[in-house]
Amino acid sequence: MVTATERRERQRAERHQLIITAARELAESEGWEAVTTRKLADKVEYSQPVLYGHFANMEAIRDAVAIEGIAEMAEQLRAAREAAPASEGVRAVCTAYLAFAAAHPAAYQAMFTLPTKVKFAHAETPAPLRAAFGEIVSAFGPFDDRNAALAELIWGSLHGMAVLLRSGRIPEAAQEQRLDLLIALFANAPA
Amino acid sequence: MVTATERRERQRAERHQLIITAARELAESEGWEAVTTRKLADKVEYSQPVLYGHFANMEAIRDAVAIEGIAEMAEQLRAAREAAPASEGVRAVCTAYLAFAAAHPAAYQAMFTLPTKVKFAHAETPAPLRAAFGEIVSAFGPFDDRNAALAELIWGSLHGMAVLLRSGRIPEAAQEQRLDLLIALFANAPA
């Protein structure tokens, strides 16, 4: 009976996603330190060991949230870039990046701050991550070494701004001017 | 008897520093997740409750390591800036910043990544932190709004580079060119 196996696998995949969604919701509402195996098991209405049937450990669950978040961000960067004229591509992508970080702080943390097993600049780098990086590069132009370098650099700057803002280490107040200045600097990039 | 009290206070201060140093060493050698009250108490050869006579909780111990690290970094930024010609001030400070982050990753984490009660852009901002920020501003020139904004921005960029490098999220390979590019961008800053 093939359909029985298929149904089981489908239900398993559904529960897999359920765990990821529950972990993400819990993290966004109460912070990652509140995402414990017991609370998460409670939320998905299974016992703790079921979680371990889907993920090796809690870190793997966080990584799954990270990948999901990266895919979402890639999509939002793409939409923002395509909606803007080419001359405003960098600004559109930067704004969308910071908006995502502010709107989904816990997901953002899983993506770029918490320890992770996700491979970033590597042969095994997951497709959504490549896509997100590609969107930043595209804001500068075709995918070449120079634009990739600019993309890495502005990513670093945006990430720094995002986390220092989030933790209150730089003030929210002048954020708009700060972003304007960043974009102006990158617009004047020497060849 | 005044001397007895004085001696007690001196010994207490010594032990206070001993705890900070032990926590920092443990964090640098085994990571912050290994800095537990039990291991730390073991290392300083006291029982756990003694730690709580000096610090409210583990977070306060991390914050103490953070402040110590910030003071050290401020000193190293100052030394680097003063040793370089004014035209190379920004490069000197950037290089020293990234060198500190690479040399003391656990301290750096306590300073700028882990949750903290340390006030950054605030009336209660501790002196060493003001000093460190002041060093970055000085690399750009006198302390005015524009140079402060540039300092905040390049701090964000450096921090982003530091943490993304540390976690393997951007490759070590092109780091030198990346830094050159960053400095070039800031050198071309519009008025």
Next chain:
DNA sequence: CACAAAAATCTAGCGCTGCTAGAATAATGT
């Protein structure tokens, strides 16, 4: 020096964590 008061320190334990072995239950194929 002897001894009560005060200060310093430790032992032991609470409720939590991530994780897992083995028991109990449910679904499956004959």
Next chain:
DNA sequence: ACATTATTCTAGCAGCGCTAGATTTTTGTG
């Protein structure tokens, strides 16, 4: 209808941050 297999749960381990209360050490006084 029943044995087999797959699934899920109960119960527990070792370690976590933190603290109440017992114990030891130090202090100041007669």
